[in-house]
Amino acid sequence: MGRGVLLTSNLPQLQNLIKRDPIAYREEFLQQWNHYNSIRQIFKINPDEQAVHYRELVSFISQVATCYPRETAEFPSQIASLLSESYGVLAPDTRKSLVQNLVLLRNKDVITSIDLLKSLFPLLPRTSSSTLRSYIRKTILSDIRVANIRSQNHKLNRAVQAMLFGMVERGMSGEVVGDKGKLRAVDGPTNEREGSNTEEAMWAVVLTKELWRKKVWNDVKTVSIVAQGCFHPVTKVQSASLHFFLGSEDDDPESEEEEGVDVRSLHHKREINKKTRSADNKLRKQLKVAKKKRHNKTPSTPNFSAIQLLNDPQTFGEKLYDMLNTYDKRFSLDHKILIMQLLSRVMGSHKLCVLGFYTYIVKYLFYRQLRVPSVLVALAQSVHDLTPPDAVTPVIRKLSQEFVHPGVGSEVIAAGINAIREVSRRQPWAMEEDLLGDLIEYRKSKDKAVTSAARGLLKLYREVNPNMLKRRERGKEASMGIANGSAPLPYGHSAEAAIDIEGLSLLEDHLQKLREEDGVDLGDDDDEAMWQGWDVESDEGSDSDSEEWMNVNDDDDNDLAISDSEDEGKDPKDRASQAAEEEVSSVPRLSTLATTKILTPADFALLHDLRMKAAMKDVETTGGSKAKRKLAALEFAQKSHTTDQQTQDDFISENDILGPRKKAKADYAERMASIQKGREGREKFGSKKGKQNKAQPSSSTNREKARNKPIMMMLGSLAVKGKKKQSLREKQQKLRAHIDKAKKSHH
Template sequence: MGRGVLLTSNLPQLQNLIKRDPIAYKEEFLQQWNHYNSIRQIFTINPDEQAQHFRELVSFISQVATCYPRETAEFPSHISSLLSESFGILAPDTRKSLVQNLVLLRNKDVISSTELLKTLFPLLPRTSSSVLRSYIRKTILSDIRVANLRSQNHKLNRAVQAMLFGMVERGMSGEVVGDKGKLRTVNGHTTDLDGHNNDAMWAVVLTKELWKKKIWNDAKSVSIVSQGCFHPVTKVQSASLHFFLGSDEDDDDSEDDENEVDVRSLHHRREINKKTRSGDKKLRKQLKSAKKKKHNKAPSTPNFSAIQLLNDPQTFGEKLYNMLNLYDKRFSLDHKILIMQLLSRVMGSHKLCVLGFYSYVVKYLFYRQLRVPSILVALAQSVHDLTPPDTVTPVIRKLSQEFVHPGVASEVIAAGLNAVREVCRRQPWAMEEDMLGDLIEYRKSKDKAVTSAARGLLKLYREVNPSMLKRRERGKDASMGLASGSAPLPFGHSAEAAIDIEGLSLLEDHLQKLREEDGVALDDEDDDSMWQGWDVESDSSEESDSEDWISVDDDNCDLVISDSDDEGQLRNKDVVVDDIAAAVTPRISTLATTKILTPADFALLNDLRMQAAVKAVETTGGSKAKRKLAALESSHQAGISDPTQDEFISENDILGPRKKAKADYAERMASIQKGREGREKFGSQKGKQAKAVPSSSTNREKARNKPIMMVLSSLAVKGKKKASLRDKQQKLRAHIDKGKKSRR
């Protein structure tokens, strides 16, 4: 009896003994289990009564639950029901204890990850404590990460994605009134939007975190965030839009935004506060931390893979445009620009035709519009080779009328010309011939940015459609191309099918060279045996030859083919073709048909392309080779394996080369430090005695030695004589304050 009383009153000691010998102390555990059931019934009715004792019992049973699985089978459901049904009336310590014990049961494999996450997901939007909310968030992310560590846990992922999709879907039927989309009025009372605002927000935030950590990278994750783009709450929309745009500016739960250091305010505070050694040490530590964060912060890049994984992108783009058009007066300009940017990138990536977008964006195309460079970027990004030219022509005409005329600044003209160039680069047939002639005349401007923009437009049409230019403006290559009969493809016509990968012959030659160095022949017997039977011999059947060759009537043939092997020219009876080199077909590599190319091969192929482009620039020095090298370098920096595909443009492409912008604080400090190099002391040496070469005295020193009669007639002395008592008091007070500051 004494032992039983002692053990039941000391739960940590009983817990230790049970873990050592569960069978011997089963009666003591059952006694505590019955006591727990009694306390739980009382706690359900009145949570404030015996809360401390209840938390101790829950922690004790959670620790020893694995020793008695049959007796504690219903214990996890008790905790889950308490958290889900009575979470709002529980004390903060009780909430935290119940959540921690539920996580402990998951770590001991008493419950599954699905059961844990079903309980924790609804608690995120209901939790007011930032500490508990952060703990729940980290627990959810770590549990999913561990489950997918070795291989994809598809069963858990499908269950969690279904829960997150349901969290977003529950608030989709709500109606929102107001600019921010947070509240609505029902019967004169302002209420929350069906209580599901935070549910959808947390679903989007968690999906973004799992995508960022590369735990989820499938189409189902993208569908969750894509559904959030059409949520009635503007905050959820913004978070979803930023996911596809590759930025986290709208994530309010991000710790980086909360802990961001303002360098300018630190320096200002240091100047006005008292100077101490501890203050200097603290300032250096904060500046070092801010510099490290700025260095480690990754630049925001568009989420290419997420945009490519969109399900039914045409419907997605149309819904984005309908939302943009319907709520044009409700949304702020920044939010509308977010929608424009995502819509344009989806249109450009999937080559969609949402024709109403071009008529919508026209009303924002004037140079006084706020954030007009971002709007011009969205407009240019939305155009592609399948966009009807008749739809884009009014937009180009509007750009020319609003941005390119003598009544605006040179920066505006340059931005307009660059925007027209980016639009026409994607759809050249949208330009009118008369308008093109007027725009390229700006290449004679005195401003460098305007000249560069106009020349860029001229170079573009020299390549894509030189027939729209005047003869003196076409250039040598374009004129020769027109003389040879080459013409651009009209709208709707596509080029010939791809028969080879660009630069693949370089990779083939490189691999052959490596094999020759290693002493391995390219035509190995094993490789021949592996590919034996895949190729059909050309002389195996006469019928195949007859099907491939087309009979030509020799009566009207003007060509005479020589039987001699020494003669390699084709002669015409009337005209002899001398330039045979122009008709030589390019070399087609067979490496893709004999080898499976790996990502390492493609990386090596990109390096070989870069080396070949550099060599071409060094040998020829032509503008075409330079542009190709620039395209390869830009694609390499952006991480794009195929430089031929359309890249997302930025505001710098629209603004073009500008004059030196106003330097920020860091640039000014760097310039000051550079100017101080090689100087012993800062400041002027004039009037100071400790100098290597003596110089004349200053005006202040000369004033001290002036005759008194000259000083009496000065304006300074006359002003002092005529000064009032109030002026003298103010000067005296200023003198005293200045003296106090100098003595500090």
């Protein structure tokens, strides 16, 4: 009888007993299992009936499923099918309980990560509860991250990436509506399936971006998922994918409401709606969130590594241009600028030639065009040294006609010349000689921004092609270079290929010195030690279990001694003497270290340190400007990575186009902040007469006492009696003095 009461009313106690001794309580578990199966059939017909008892049984079986794996083999699939088939009619508490128990089964290794993620992915677009949606999202991200902590779980990654790619692919057959018709977007999609596909694609892009940001995924397949989202028919998915490559984190469904807080709209609603205390509290919270988001917002930086991992960037760029050109009437200006920015960065990074883009962008090159600095940035970034000059020359001519003439303001002229300079820096042959002479004359302007822009253009052509300048404008160094016969490379020609690594002879001398001091040769063991601590990327498709290094015996060295060097058979002393003779005969020394040794990352780090020391020594001995510039360049390269330097060269900002500007007038918030900053450390403002603001308070003044004196006592005073005897002239003078004093205090 006691066990019967236990079975029916105390499932937690039975759960505890089963975990201690599963064999002894197998019959009790089977009774609860049969009870669960009967309630499950009823629950499938009517989910509202016995929902609480059903949740208790599901939680109980999830806890003890590892004790009876054979009996509960179908239990996870039953929960997953119930969630997928009846998710819309389940109560919120039941949904949450089923999802949590499914995660519990994964934590107990009853189901695999792939099975869990297959069940959770379809729930994201269908969940209306923000709490449950956030829980599902965190579960998915943490499960994938934990699986890839020690090493890349290629099997799981491939399966999840295939699911995410399918979520994006399912909605690609829809029609592009565009985002100009904001009112039409309120009506929603035409059917439920279309809306589900839209949300699926959006969540696929968001999760992929999050896994990339957390550095869990950083391969080509990850970039391919987001690249596919750039061509999704729904502009919301497009925008999220475009922001991934542009380096910003917008269009996240979880933070969309917080990011899009319109402060002016909130104040307007508060003025016209009914005044309540709850509305005031809600407004205060929303304004606090908006202020925090605005304060924590960081400037976006281009996702250079993702752009470099694009598969077939030429096709990707052409598809972006086709989408931009085809749906020009449907997309809003902001969305079109997003596409322009990504297309220009892809063209600049991969040196693509999408010539139709220059014809398309010409219609936006007008100084009254909204967001024209962003358009000019996109134009400049799309040009590179392989862009045909014939395609860029009309664009430069259009810029000069619209932005650089006496009929516009100085800021417009400066922006136009800066844009022309950035385009010409990437393709100098697109400039016309007569136009260049006219633009350089603006260096005599009285405006600082215009003068700076024109001088920058003049300095650029003194370096890249001084032949296009007049003799008096070339400068000393450019004139000397022309006299020596140096000429810029024509379009399509490149400099000579590198024949040596700069400073490699310093590393060779350093290693030779170490050999002489230690008396040992640096062999393969030292090379292996120098590779330790440096990350080496492995091929994702390789299988470490199946591919191993082949062991080669020492006896087989003669068979593998293959070399095409002519000096292989010579004595080491003969080779050293021959190298010395070659060094004497030729001034520039070419090091052979790279042909005899595989350079490790530690070698390159040591090489950079040796170059720094040599540059410091040159500065101390010679003190020339050339040595100082070389040292400064090495110090800058040490602080920044090669990728960051390449990003800085390829990508520009709106400040590069606008140039130096006068300080804008501060708004109210900035003025108040400046006032408060000036009051820091100062005593409280106010009069110190009487008891006010004194460390040692004193008695009140006669004026304060008179202000608080009763009216009946004041009626007999001389001041009041004297007012009755004033003439009209005296009253007018007193009134005029009062008005003048009020005006002064007001100003």
